[in-house]
Amino acid sequence: WNYLAAWGYALRQPGASEAIYDRYCSYYTAALEQWWLDLKGRRQRPALAEMKVEIENARLAWTWALERLQIDRLVRAVDGLVYFYWLCERSCEGETLCQQAAEKLSAAVQRPAAAPGEDAWLLAKLISRLDFFRWWQGYTNQAAYTLADSLNLLDEIDAAGGMDTRGEHAYILWRMSWYSNREDARCLLEECLAIYRLAGDLWWIATVMGDLSLTYHDLSDYEQAWQIEKECLALRRSLGDQIGMVDSLWRMSLTAWVQGRLDESEKLARESMEICREVEDPSTTALGCRTLGEIFLRKGDFAASLALFNEGLAIYDEMGDESFPMFIYVILGEAQAHMGLYDLALANLQKAFCSSLTGQYTWWSGYIRYVMGLIYLGMGQLENAAAELDQAIPVFRGLKQKDNLSWTLALAGMAANAQGRPEPARAMIMEALQLGVEIRALIPMLYSLPGAALLLAQQGRTEQALEIYALASRYGFVAKSAFFEQVTGSRIAALAAGLPLETVQAAQDRGRSLDLFAAGQALLDQGLDLGLPA
Template structure:
């Protein structure tokens, strides 16, 4: 029927047929009611299949729930005698397909802009659990401004794998089909990511990655062949963009970048890296990486797309049962390398998370070379940051108290000497379970060993011919990574069984063997393996049979690699843990396609989410042995590795002290294993230039993450490496390293060593004439001996040099210490002015961590002065800043100070609220000392609210806590004395106050206690002594304002009761006595 000039549905005047498919037609039409030009999509009348009508109705429902600037909007929908129809906006920009036909390919900027818009549209679609299913240029229409609009949801489905089309119908267009769609597997949102990857490839090159005139050949290519090297077709394309497309075109959906949100983030980062300004009208949602303070649900770091897991159901259930039993808190999966311990542990952890909803963290120990770093590795993984001077292990154990968590410690065999640490975790906690994978037993009392053998090659539980034994199934599934349609014949299955038997069911060996099914038949693989086994049995008879099997498979796989692949594998062994594409390219010199070939051959792994690569521990060991045969190459690659990582952290120096501080810390944390190896190699070589590159950034990282103990060790290694060089060779590097080593030692309480190192550094800086290092060493040396007479001169000289250099960061640091000295000397106004100067500098630098500390310090001083409104504003800003940088300990400290401020303002509800928040956060991070301070604050709140029993209970809790920690308890005996004072228990109060003074508390606490004793004297009728003591406290420069106010109030009362002359004489007496005389008199 000719529909031209036809009135449709009594309202729309059909003008032109725009497009047509097997199932639907789209017309340009005019809405007679509104006069607007619209698009009408209607079902083809000759295809009345019920499932198509159902799918069309679903398209209506889908469009009704979607709202995005790059998704077509539904205007109306209906049904006539001719069938169902949709009314959509009409865009006259044509389709992306027609634009590609005219122009061939686009600029990188244009492709990125289109890609970001479409990926963000997919993000919204996938959030609604919708898969588009037919993403292609023909379904992207363009607005008048050229903006892409995603249309045609005719193939979309709501749930994973759900189809409404008749059996045998292909979902989507052949050239854009994903391998799983070609193979008619169930599809999910990752099929859209594949299709978008194809479109990005096509827009950049003008060619499809897979094409063939015959559909059968095309589908085979999609399922089996790698895409042509995109950088050869588009030489100006950067590595990151090329790699993203390869990640989107991973044939195994479990290896594909998993979400559209991640694609948006990557494309946006590439856009900005290329220097393009993100336009406000691109329609992309904001993905601000904001910290969530009240975490919802269990926390974990399990992989989004876990490793291929086959069989092991009995083992999985047994280990899971053990971990759920409180009697089995430490379970070791014990077995040889490559036996599958890690993948079993990951599966157990996933089940544990789903059943218990407790936190689950996997600590990868393969890259932890030193036993001393075990505690740090656990802390890194569970996002715990060290603070204060306590031993890292003690801090971590305190943090773990009260936590409900499963810790998975993977690859523990080289850290066996630290197994006692696991026992101490179990001793200190009640609800932390530990799962270990190791080639060696831990041999600790609490350990339950679960031995792991190879996968069964003949499985008695398999009864169906279609079912395969686990070992055979793993071989087939591994083969499907490279060939999505891989389906061995019965004869080939027999060869596969022989291969699996030969390698004793070892999963790593099976995967390495199966990595070649796209080039060799199972029979050929079997022949090569048998030859390798015979050679190894003769050449390496001392190796256990299982080790020989894995070694033989690796040698077989090695011989099949081409020269570039061999070179890449051995060079990649220089890495520890995870590494980036950029690192692998720059250090090894390999190509992106080569890396993907190694993934297909099971020699390399990659996280679909982060994009980082890694090597299985045994593969890395084999590869390292190959590299050791090429001495010149090994030195060259290690040197490249050192330069890459140390230059990398050198480039972050400014970020660590500015706006990008949090991002820079995360960048270093992500690469810390390789940074450590690079630093150790540079220290071993005694290379001053390379060490100097990393010194500043590594020092900032250790300081901001509270890892001064590791810093002291790292800088000691470097200093030792340079000590053997002459001064002319080391230059300023040794001076800088000594200073940072000294600071780390000061922080952990090794003051004598710190002073010696800082003094040596200062002497070197003066000799070399390096003013910046001289200023740094001066103020740090002052910080290392703050109670020494004349120390202010160090800070004053340091400030003068820093100002001459106009080094704003250094100025801010020195001002903070100078204010500390002024405050200690009672020069409060000068201290406030100095802190305010420091605050101004911190704001200008955008140094969030320094800003938060400056706000807190100034807020505390304002509390001391009684300026509670100012203190509140400063502390609240400080708390917000700590939140922004993710410093939970800082948030806790700010909350505690706000509680103290509210208490002084007599806002007891606020004081209690802030105090409880501080207590909660201090307990979360395991800071027992600060927990006592928060309890003390809450005790004071209870006292002011006349809840004396609660106040007494909290004070006694504080005293018990501090006695257990071996810390002074004077502050809490002081509070306990005030509780007794409030209840008119004068004798009890006096005894408690005296006990507090005997511990020689700080001056501020001592003065507060003395007001309590003066109040007792006042009640006992010793008015003259009371006036003298109150006057002494009132006029002492270190007295807090609230203490002064308390003394003033009592003096006014005594003045009204005593003769003027007697009162004046007592005041005069009080002013003349020193603190030492008063303490002698009281005690």
């Protein structure tokens, strides 16, 4: 029995019975209410599959209730519809749903809300969800305006009294964190989390904890990020929220590789990927490809990372998604740059620039510039490299994103060195090294140490340069990188060409036995031993 066909037939009949409409509306309102509960727990997979089949029927039921302003039914149905469009990354449809409903309700809700009911509360909710979908499509200005609109309406409801709006206020705090700097976002998320904890809303507690964990990660407080996400993962396991588990495992794997725990990171990413395959949801699988692919990139298995990134892109292409591939194009370009495939990498970065989301994430705008600088440096286009990196540095400084700032400063130092500007090169590489040691993060060390080694070699400290480069080459990210070999490794080898083979071998053996962070600190204490103030 096809409800959509039956409904369509009923719509075409003159004088069709109101009871027919009402029956279908009642059925799908109840279904959406149940699907919303199921999507957050152990029935997630079957619920998502059912919704993909029934979504047009459910949408028609929503439309019929909206035309008649059946507020009770709309309130029961809204969360299920919104979350479905969120999960399936169908932002345009979600925006249309919320826009049409908000316009209809705006005409019916009296402002200011002197005696507000569920209609005013629903309008506030629709406006804030409209903000969510517009934000994902890159409509930053419109999105910020609608979020403020929702908050104003909630304030009117609160002033009139009689309704509990804490959940919606918490949601707006969560959304406001997306527009805020990292410190402000942390405060907003902690306030939001406190509200959801009081309400006992476990799914929202986990959702906000995930964002809070990532915020602490971005602030370089990796231990706090790890503990919050560990608690978040346990909560999501208890709920049976597999899609949420994928998110948590991704964040934990991210923190693990940043701290240099590469094998643990890969284990977490593989668990995430297994769940992705089980869920059989395309967007979740694409995220899994990106997660595991990035681990292989940081381990120096660049070919394996390319295969996973391309699998993720193929999934997005099949979905018809034109926004989210940006996240893969950029990191794919980074992997290709380390393989020496600069032309391919540049082409992928140009695709990322075309995405509507490029300007939406301040961090991503900096990250794209960092990768562009990496590519141009590998291509020997030093002015272009310096220009891109000079744009990325203030982005990461402004965000207080110390790990990415370190990467970018190290590359900028290499570019300055290649341009024959040793003093700014030394200053930037020293700062990059200082940041890496301070936050004890792996990749900042692996970018700054090769640059420092080349500076040492150029100053005649060839054996020490060999030690430092051998230390960095202990990791596949440097040892297997065509980029590092071209920009630093081959030049150090050329400067060491006059040394006896046994001297070279002994220096490299000493370097491989060093502690990464202790060696970095020793260089800082020496001012790179280049006459710089320590």
